Amino acid sequence: MAALTRTTGAAMLWRVYEQKVTTQFNRQRILKNRLKATPKETGEGERIEFPLHIGSSGGITVTNTTTLPNAQYQEYTSGTANYFHLYGQIKVDGPMMSSTVKGKTSFRESLDSETTNMVEDLKDIDQILLWGDGSGLLATVVSTSDDGTTTTITLDTCRNLKRGMVVDVLVKTTGASTVGAVKARIADVDFSGPTCQILSAAFVGGDGSAIDTTYGLYLQGARNTAPWGVQAIVAVGDPGTSATYYGGITRAASNAWWRAQRSHNSAVNRALSLSLVDKLIQNITSRSNGRPNLIMTTPAIEGILGGMLVDSKRYRGDTMTLDGWYKATTFAGIPVVADKHAPANHLWVLDTRFWRRYFPPDIGQGKWFSEDGHVLSRVSQEDAVEAFWKSYFQNICTNPSAQGVLEDISES
Numbered sequence: 001m002a003a004l005t006r007t008t009g010a011a012m013l014w015r016v017y018e019q020k021v022t023t024q025f026n027r028q029r030i031l032k033n034r035l036k037a038t039p040k041e042t043g044e045g046e047r048i049e050f051p052l053h054i055g056s057s058g059g060i061t062v063t064n065t066t067t068l069p070n071a072q073y074q075e076y077t078s079g080t081a082n083y084f085h086l087y088g089q090i091k092v093d094g095p096m097m098s099s100t101v102k103g104k105t106s107f108r109e110s111l112d113s114e115t116t117n118m119v120e121d122l123k124d125i126d127q128i129l130l131w132g133d134g135s136g137l138l139a140t141v142v143s144t145s146d147d148g149t150t151t152t153i154t155l156d157t158c159r160n161l162k163r164g165m166v167v168d169v170l171v172k173t174t175g176a177s178t179v180g181a182v183k184a185r186i187a188d189v190d191f192s193g194p195t196c197q198i199l200s201a202a203f204v205g206g207d208g209s210a211i212d213t214t215y216g217l218y219l220q221g222a223r224n225t226a227p228w229g230v231q232a233i234v235a236v237g238d239p240g241t242s243a244t245y246y247g248g249i250t251r252a253a254s255n256a257w258w259r260a261q262r263s264h265n266s267a268v269n270r271a272l273s274l275s276l277v278d279k280l281i282q283n284i285t286s287r288s289n290g291r292p293n294l295i296m297t298t299p300a301i302e303g304i305l306g307g308m309l310v311d312s313k314r315y316r317g318d319t320m321t322l323d324g325w326y327k328a329t330t331f332a333g334i335p336v337v338a339d340k341h342a343p344a345n346h347l348w349v350l351d352t353r354f355w356r357r358y359f360p361p362d363i364g365q366g367k368w369f370s371e372d373g374h375v376l377s378r379v380s381q382e383d384a385v386e387a388f389w390k391s392y393f394q395n396i397c398t399n400p401s402a403q404g405v406l407e408d409i410s411e412s
Helices: 006-025 094-098 103-130 253-258 274-287 299-310
Strands: 036-039 047-055 075-082 084-093 137-146 150-155 166-171 181-190 195-199 215-219 261-263 294-297 319-322 326-331 334-338 347-350 355-359 384-397 404-406
Touching: 047 355, 075 384, 084 103, 103 215, 103 384, 261 274, 274 299, 274 347, 274 404, 294 299, 299 326, 299 334, 319 334
Parallel strands: 036 355, 261 404, 294 334
Antiparallel strands: 047 075, 084 384, 137 150, 137 215, 150 195, 166 181, 166 215, 181 195, 294 347, 319 326, 326 334, 347 404, 355 384
């Protein structure tokens, strides 16, 4: 059996795994599946524009005379956004490529393992970004300790961290690494802490004990350069990052149509009640043209709400199957979905008819890089080849006022 070459291996990657990676990347994610995939050409650079309907026609009247109303028009404007880039990479070593005994079967098995694990990591990161505020922030530092080998960092949350993840530890206000770290690999995560461990040598000065509550953990290279997620879109204020206004439009008082409906308790957690959820839904339907069709929250709050619905005669709490696999309890006919990446102490009421994922037509929802004519390329100074998969996209909601968030909800 002939040995595999970079050409035959690349052909297998292209033909067998291009569609497979894209399909797996979009599978079994309730919120992502409700973002309407929308090809969108860019204008200058990578900037895209999307139309917004912000006001109804005034050319309508009712009267008992024959006087016609003054001619008017529907009111429109446009929002702007930039594409962001998500990458995944695999590497295959030379000995496995040159094997004449194992051949293509073994190579395909190896690619199966590499691509499957890469896709799972991509899905996790994409889901984190989809719930984010555009800052790339994963967690905020609470305290640290260092034993000379490992720095243990206590955080406000570990929900978005996993062993092996590479992060930047930076000052949140400036992005400086001062006594922090850049491209540091997480050695372990303790969700009960919540803490994570990073080797001391990864920090400036070889000791991470000097970082404090002014620091945060960010996706590597993503501080304030991440796509908009739910926390940036479903809000009453502008995103808390150095990025421009969401859609290039300020959420000042004169632009109430660009604000979401918000219910909060001044950062003091309170018990969830059916009336709180019902009131938020009423605010959405009465203050916008929204018709909520999805409720999303954390697993803990979804469990609390589900328990309440069992005893509720008004809201019934029936179940439905979403996307062929997810069993969702319903609140007033709206499915309630738990997501482990959803921010703690929040419940989101969404009208997903207005949600889009824009991407360049030539890239689609993802593809292997092959612009130089090769899917597999040599790794410098290594007996190995590598390939990377890329996706360019931006998450957009064209009607934030039809969305709502219930904040400060106790999870116990």
